[in-house]
Amino acid sequence: xxxxxxxxxxxxxSANIDRYGGEMFPHVSVDGGxxxxxxxxxxxxxxxxxxxxWLCYEYTGDAKFxxxxxxxxxxxxxxxxxxxxxxxxxxxxxxSLSSKAQWMVEKDEAAKALTLKAxxxxxxxxxxxxxxxxxxxxxxxxxxGGRIIIDCLMNLPLLYWAYEKTGxxxxxxxxxxxxxxxxxxxxxxxxxxxxxFYFDQETGDAIHGGTHQGYRDGSTWTRGQAWGVxxxxxxxxxxxxxxxxxxxxxxxxxxxxxxxxxxxxxxDFDVPIEPGTPRDSSASAITACGILELLGHLEPxxxxxxxxxxxxxxxxxxxxxxxSTIGDESVEGLLKHGSYHVRGNSSPDDFVIWGDYYYxxxxxxxxxxHKGYWYE
Ligand code: GLY
Numbered sequence: 001x002x003x004x005x006x007x008x009x010x011x012x013x014s015a016n017i018d019r020y021g022g023e024m025f026p027h028v029s030v031d032g033g034x035x036x037x038x039x040x041x042x043x044x045x046x047x048x049x050x051x052x053x054w055l056c057y058e059y060t061g062d063a064k065f066x067x068x069x070x071x072x073x074x075x076x077x078x079x080x081x082x083x084x085x086x087x088x089x090x091x092x093x094x095x096s097l098s099s100k101a102q103w104m105v106e107k108d109e110a111a112k113a114l115t116l117k118a119x120x121x122x123x124x125x126x127x128x129x130x131x132x133x134x135x136x137x138x139x140x141x142x143x144x145g146g147r148i149i150i151d152c153l154m155n156l157p158l159l160y161w162a163y164e165k166t167g168x169x170x171x172x173x174x175x176x177x178x179x180x181x182x183x184x185x186x187x188x189x190x191x192x193x194x195x196x197f198y199f200d201q202e203t204g205d206a207i208h209g210g211t212h213q214g215y216r217d218g219s220t221w222t223r224g225q226a227w228g229v230x231x232x233x234x235x236x237x238x239x240x241x242x243x244x245x246x247x248x249x250x251x252x253x254x255x256x257x258x259x260x261x262x263x264x265x266x267x268d269f270d271v272p273i274e275p276g277t278p279r280d281s282s283a284s285a286i287t288a289c290g291i292l293e294l295l296g297h298l299e300p301x302x303x304x305x306x307x308x309x310x311x312x313x314x315x316x317x318x319x320x321x322x323x324s325t326i327g328d329e330s331v332e333g334l335l336k337h338g339s340y341h342v343r344g345n346s347s348p349d350d351f352v353i354w355g356d357y358y359y360x361x362x363x364x365x366x367x368x369x370h371k372g373y374w375y376e
Pocket of ligand 1: 213
């Protein structure tokens with residue numbers, strides 16, 4: 001099942017290279033359409049396409065994928081040099097899957113240097129007074145200046161990696177202080193999570209939790225929970241702090257136990273379910289990758305192992321059987337029924353490129369033992 005799904009993804013990705021060329025990047029589809037909206041490397045999502053190209057290259061060895069991925073990395077080099085739309089924390093998503101993946105696949109020194117430069121840029125989001133990485137907006141921004149978001153856990157591996165490559169402790173220290181703060185304030189006592197949390201910019205005092213894309217401030221946005229499952233597992237991978245592993249496991253068990261009958265998440269765990277309530281298949285694909293990462297670190301006799309393994313298999317079988325576009329060659333995307341921002345009516349039931357990426361990463365982990373591009 002996994003092999004067939006990967007081969008279909010490879011075919012679609014090859015056809016999409018012909019559509020997009022080396023400098024345009026798919027983001028989301030709109031109005032339930034079959035085509036991706038493209039941008040010239042100006043969005044937070046653009047690394048996901050490049051990551052798919054590297055995965056397809058590793059699976060096939062076909063230079064078509066490698067050449068397209070290398071062309072993308074050049075585009076990322078220009079983007080960092082010209083500082084185009086990088087005034088946010090998503091530098092880890094952008095550069096882990098583009099230049100760092102190139103470093104991992106080809107041991108290309110220029111790609112490594114570019115990735116370290118990207119890590120330095122991410123460090124520029126560190127706010128010493130409040131001891132956090134500011135997610136969005138300029139320093140001192142009235143609403144967002146002291147705000148963290150759970151998604152940022154997926155950007156921390158870039159900093160851990162930079163520490164390993166340079167020995168400079170500032171990268172590791174910033175990443176661990178931010179991960180600890182995320183664990184303490186974004187994860188709630190019942191193992192659900194806030195999407196975002198606000199702190200006083202001058203004193204660092206905690207103010208309150210909230211949401212951006214969730215149903216309401218105290219609800220659990222499913223993709224946020226997914227970023228937490230995977231992000232804390234990756235913080236464990238680099239630091240070996242058992243609290244991160246425990247937190248990832250708690251978030252994963254909450255995610256699995258809150259799923260509907262077909263094992264794929266709605267867009268928020270607290271939203272009333274009615275006919276037509278949108279799903280977020282990308283949240284389930286991200287969680288599948290997170291559980292695969294987590295299972296790689298848990299002790300063989302960990303009591304949660306069987307439950308996590310079962311949840312992973314159910315999720316992936318449902319994604320391939322009920323949500324994939326296998327057999328429909330007219331569409332560009334791999335995974336139906338993702339959502340970007342349901343409350344904001346932005347692509348509430350669409351293809352989303354990160355859903356396609358994590359779906360393919362999970363398949364490659366299952367079929368080939370791939371470990372993702374978030375380490376090494
Ligand atoms: N990191 C932004 C999102 O998940 O929509």
